[in-house]
Amino acid sequence: MENTERIQKINWFYLFLNTLGPAVFMVGMIALGVALPQQFGLLCAFIGFGGAVLWWSFLGHRQYEKKRDHRINALTEQGFTCNHIFHSEGNSLIVDLAHGQVALIFRWNPGKTYIRPASTLSDVHVEDGRSGGGPLAGSSRVSFLFRVDGIKIRVNTFTSNRRWRMDSDYILTGVSKADMMVEALRSAGAKGR
Amino acid sequence: MFRKIRRLFQDDLCSDCASKMEMTRKQLYAMPTQWVGHYVPHTDAEFYKRNLTLVKKKADIPVGMYACGLIAYRCPQCGHRTVKASIFLPVRGEEKMEQTLYFNQGELRIWPD
Numbered sequence: 001m002e003n004t005e006r007i008q009k010i011n012w013f014y015l016f017l018n019t020l021g022p023a024v025f026m027v028g029m030i031a032l033g034v035a036l037p038q039q040f041g042l043l044c045a046f047i048g049f050g051g052a053v054l055w056w057s058f059l060g061h062r063q064y065e066k067k068r069d070h071r072i073n074a075l076t077e078q079g080f081t082c083n084h085i086f087h088s089e090g091n092s093l094i095v096d097l098a099h100g101q102v103a104l105i106f107r108w109n110p111g112k113t114y115i116r117p118a119s120t121l122s123d124v125h126v127e128d129g130r131s132g133g134g135p136l137a138g139s140s141r142v143s144f145l146f147r148v149d150g151i152k153i154r155v156n157t158f159t160s161n162r163r164w165r166m167d168s169d170y171i172l173t174g175v176s177k178a179d180m181m182v183e184a185l186r187s188a189g190a191k192g193r
Numbered sequence: 194m195f196r197k198i199r200r201l202f203q204d205d206l207c208s209d210c211a212s213k214m215e216m217t218r219k220q221l222y223a224m225p226t227q228w229v230g231h232y233v234p235h236t237d238a239e240f241y242k243r244n245l246t247l248v249k250k251k252a253d254i255p256v257g258m259y260a261c262g263l264i265a266y267r268c269p270q271c272g273h274r275t276v277k278a279s280i281f282l283p284v285r286g287e288e289k290m291e292q293t294l295y296f297n298q299g300e301l302r303i304w305p306d
Contacts, residue, residue, distance in 0.1 A: 095236045
C-alpha cells in the first residue's frame, strides 16, 4: 500500500493559489467594478472583497479539511486501518497499527497522501517546549517529532500565543496527546519490523 | 452555609451532620472508553459500573486513557454513606482533574471488578 514518492511538505503552486489567489480575484473584481455602471460595479467590488476575506478567514481551511477527509476515506477504502488519526494545524497523521504503517497529509500539499512503514520512522520523541526553571517553568508549544526519509516532521499537540505553566491543563493535555501518539508510532513500528 | 464552605475544602465531611467521615474502601480504575481529546463527562452511576476496569497501580493505565479513583466514605456519627469518584487524566506522574462526583444515594454500592 505504501508509496515511494518523495515527501513534499509544501506544494508551492497550491500555497500561492491559496494566499495570493483571493487577492488576485479581489483586485480583478474591483477593476471590473470600476468599469461597470455604479450599482453593478459596487456589487462586483463587494463580492471580490468579501470573497477574498471569507477565503482567508475560513473557506480556505474548510476546503482543506474537506480534501483531507476525502483522502482519509480513500485510505480506508484501500484497506488502511485508521487506528489513530491526529490533526494538527500543519499536517495530519494517521497510524495503522494492524499493518504497521503511517500516512501523512500536509496542510499545504493536501493533494498527496504519503504512506510509509512505521518502522522507517526514526527519532520519534516528544518536545514539551519547557523553558525557565523551577516555579517559572512554562511552555507555549507541545509537539511530537519524527524523522522520515531524512525529513523532520513536527506535529503540534498544543500551541498558544502565551506561555502556560507546565502543570496547566493545556500543557498536560498536550503532553498526554503527544505521549499517546509517540507510543502508537512505536507500537506500529514494532509491528512493521 | 458554614458547613457547605467547609465541605468545599474538605471532601471527607458528612453532608448530613458535618462530622469527619471514615474511608472504608479505595480503588483505582482505568476508563477504556475515555481518551485524551475525546473526554465526554458523565454523571450517571450506571456508566461507571459498565465502563471501569480495575487496575492495581497508576502505571498500568495506558498513556492517554482516563482514570477514575473511587473512595467510599462512612460517617461514624449518623451512618451516612457516600462514594466519591474522581476522574482524571494521568500524565507523567501528574493528574489533570476532569470531574469529581459524589454518589450519596447508594448508586455505587456494588463496585465494578
